[in-house]
Structures are given as C-alpha cells and as structure tokens.
Amino acid sequence: MIPKLTFALHKKQLVNIDQVVSGLDCNCFCPNPNCNSKLIARKGNIKKHHFAHYETDECVGAFESALHLLAKEIIQTEKRIAIPEMEFYDSEYENATILLSEKKEVKAQSVDLEILQGDFQPDVVMNFGSKQLFIEIAVTHFVDDEKRKKITNSGISTIEIDLSSFMAGFEKQSLVEALIYSADNKKWIYNSKQNLLINNYLKTKKRELEEEEEYYKKIEEEKNSKRKKARLKGYRIIKTNDYYQIHCPKTVKEASNKFKSNAIIERLRKGDYWNGVIYGHIGNSRYVYIGKDKYEIFPSDKDFKLTEIEAKERRRLYGQLMRISSKANIECETCEKCEYFHEYIDHKEEIVCKFK
Numbered sequence: 001m002i003p004k005l006t007f008a009l010h011k012k013q014l015v016n017i018d019q020v021v022s023g024l025d026c027n028c029f030c031p032n033p034n035c036n037s038k039l040i041a042r043k044g045n046i047k048k049h050h051f052a053h054y055e056t057d058e059c060v061g062a063f064e065s066a067l068h069l070l071a072k073e074i075i076q077t078e079k080r081i082a083i084p085e086m087e088f089y090d091s092e093y094e095n096a097t098i099l100l101s102e103k104k105e106v107k108a109q110s111v112d113l114e115i116l117q118g119d120f121q122p123d124v125v126m127n128f129g130s131k132q133l134f135i136e137i138a139v140t141h142f143v144d145d146e147k148r149k150k151i152t153n154s155g156i157s158t159i160e161i162d163l164s165s166f167m168a169g170f171e172k173q174s175l176v177e178a179l180i181y182s183a184d185n186k187k188w189i190y191n192s193k194q195n196l197l198i199n200n201y202l203k204t205k206k207r208e209l210e211e212e213e214e215y216y217k218k219i220e221e222e223k224n225s226k227r228k229k230a231r232l233k234g235y236r237i238i239k240t241n242d243y244y245q246i247h248c249p250k251t252v253k254e255a256s257n258k259f260k261s262n263a264i265i266e267r268l269r270k271g272d273y274w275n276g277v278i279y280g281h282i283g284n285s286r287y288v289y290i291g292k293d294k295y296e297i298f299p300s301d302k303d304f305k306l307t308e309i310e311a312k313e314r315r316r317l318y319g320q321l322m323r324i325s326s327k328a329n330i331e332c333e334t335c336e337k338c339e340y341f342h343e344y345i346d347h348k349e350e351i352v353c354k355f356k
C-alpha cells in the first residue's frame with residue numbers, strides 16, 4: 001500500500017505537510033504532473049498529518065512524484081553526492097572482481113534538473129566545470145536498454161539511484177542519507193572512465209606478469225650458474241625432498257663404515273653420493289640411486305628368484321640403509337656449522353657441500 005502523501009506542490013515548490021496550514025488554505029496541489037489536483041492539508045489530532053485530494057480521487061502517482069521531486073530537490077540543494085565504486089571482473093589474470101575506483105563524494109558547481117541533453121532528459125545533471133554527471137532517479141521506472149543506449153552514446157557518466165524501497169514511506173533524513181552520503185543504492189549505468197581504467201589495469205597486470213617472469217628467469221639463471229660453478233669446483237649439491245633436512249654425505253660415509261661390505265655399502269664408504277631415499281614400488285621391490293646408478297635392494301620376485309640366504313642379506317642391507325639414512329638426515333643449522341658447508345642455492349632447498 002502506498003503511504004499517505006506528506007509532500008505537495010505549493011506555488012510550484014515542494015512543501016512538507018508541516019510547512020503549511022491546515023485545510024484548503026494550504027493552497028497546495030498534487031505533485032503528480034498528470035493530476036495536479038487541488039489538495040487539502042489534513043492536520044487533525046488523530047491521524048498522521050497528510051495531504052488528500054480535494055474533489056478528485058486519490059491518484060496513484062502522487063507519492064512517487066513527490067518522492068521523485070524531493071530527491072531532485074535534495075541533490076540540487078546539496079550539490080554533492082556519493083558516487084559508487086566501480087568494479088570489473090578480471091577473467092584474464094585474476095579471475096576475480098577488481099576495484100577500479102572507490103566510492104567517493106563529488107561536489108558539483110551547479111545542478112540542473114530535467115534539462116534535455118541531446119535525445120534524452122536526465123533527471124539531474126551535475127556540472128563540474130566542463131564535465132557532467134547524469135543522475136537517474138528510479139522509483140518504479142528503471143533505466144531500460146533504449147535509455148542505456150542513449151546514455152552510452154552521450155558519453156557522459158551516469159548513475160542510477162534506486163529509491164524503490166522509499167515507496168513504503170520515509171523520513172526526509174533517510175532520503176538525504178541515501179541520496180547524498182550512501183552509495184549502496186546507486187549503480188553506474190555508464191562510466192566514461194571505465195574503459196580507460198580497465199585498459200590501465202590490464203596493462204599494469206601484463207607488465208607485472210612480465211616482470212615476474214623476468215624475475216624468476218633471472219633467479220633460475222643465477223641458480224644454474226651457482227650450480228655450474230659448484231660442480232666445476234668438484235663440490236656436491238645436496239638436494240633433498242625435505243625442505244629442512246639435508247642428507248649429509250659425510251655422515252653417510254662414516255656410518256657406512258660400520259657395516260659389512262657389499263656393492264652399495266662400498267660405494268657409500270668411498271663417499272659416492274646417495275640422497276638418502278629408498279625408492280620402491282609394488283611388492284618387495286626397493287631400490288636406491290647412488291649417483292646416477294640404480295641399485296636394487298629388494299628385487300621384485302618376478303625378476304629374481306632369491307635363495308633364503310640372499311633374501312636375508314637383502315633385508316639386512318635394507319635395514320642398514322635405513323639406519324644410515326636416519327643418521328644422515330640433519331638440519332640446515334647443523335649443516336651450516338660443518339666445515340664442508342659451502343653455500344645455499346635457492347634459499348635452503350639446495351646446499352653446496354665441499355665434502356668429497
């Protein structure tokens with residue numbers, strides 16, 4: 001239900017019921033331009049004060065027209081308005097909504113109401129020097145495709161203010177808040193800076209991405225150069241799967257001395273590099289890499305027929321390697337203090353060790 005009319009036209013000016021005398025002496029008329037009937041100010045003691053149509057039926061558009069008129073009047077008086085933020089969905093780089101410009105208050109030098117601009121007539125025109133901002137106040141009629149086209153063709157930034165919720169009745173102060181200070185009920189129909197801002201954003205993103213790629217390329221080059229230098233000096237690069245731990249070649253060598261010699265233990269004893277990982281797949285198959293050479297510890301039954309003694313030997317070797325591996329797992333801090341520590345490559349992921 002439309003609330004009672006509390007605004008009317010008096011000498012073509014919008015007035016509040018509180019500003020006029022009671023009865024017909026208020027000399028007020030319906031704000032609906034299609035009606036314009038004489039109104040009577042009902043300021044009794046029982047009902048809330050309001051205007052009623054005198055001699056004619058209450059018209060449907062009166063309240064909406066009053067709201068529309070009042071909104072325009074408020075903007076014209078204030079000459080300033082909070083404009084909403086402008087967003088853009090970046091599907092190219094971020095897959096996210098990007099804020100192009102923040103909500104802010106703009107202050108106009110002058111404000112014109114209902115003045116034809118080319119082929120359409122915005123409700124409000126705010127003038128900022130040579131620039132303009134159009135404002136459409138929507139209560140029940142929102143900007144349609146045809147109007148949007150005209151607005152876009154005009155090249156003038158335009159916002160639409162949705163006042164539909166005020167049709168349930170309102171206090172003037174809440175209308176001022178919605179029009180001037182808040183941006184929640186406003187949206188851009190067209191913004192002349194949008195394309196420029198989007199292009200600038202995309203350009204910046206592209207440059208950032210290129211710089212990032214350049215940066216990582218440089219880092220990778222530096223790393224490769226460090227690795228190359230280290231290898232040239234005969235140093236060893238200790239790479240582990242575990243970020244914080246290093247498989248110490250010195251410890252591997254020392255620990256391997258305790259065990260009975262076999263092909264694998266012999267190589268470790270000589271100081272050949274083993275990364276400490278015992279690989280494996282289905283069944284009993286287990287293997288290690290020493291340098292680039294692959295050594296089977298538990299060959300799968302499919303490939304080898306092991307005697308009971310051989311199988312026992314293999315199990316023992318596996319146990320020995322596990323013990324060596326757990327001993328050789330040390331932390332960066334320990335490695336740093338070692339006489340063979342040379343340097344870090346790629347933070348702490350790779351360590352150059354002088355042990356041979």
Ligand SMILES: [Zn+2]
Pocket residue numbers: 030031032035036037053058059060062
């Ligand atoms: Zn009317």
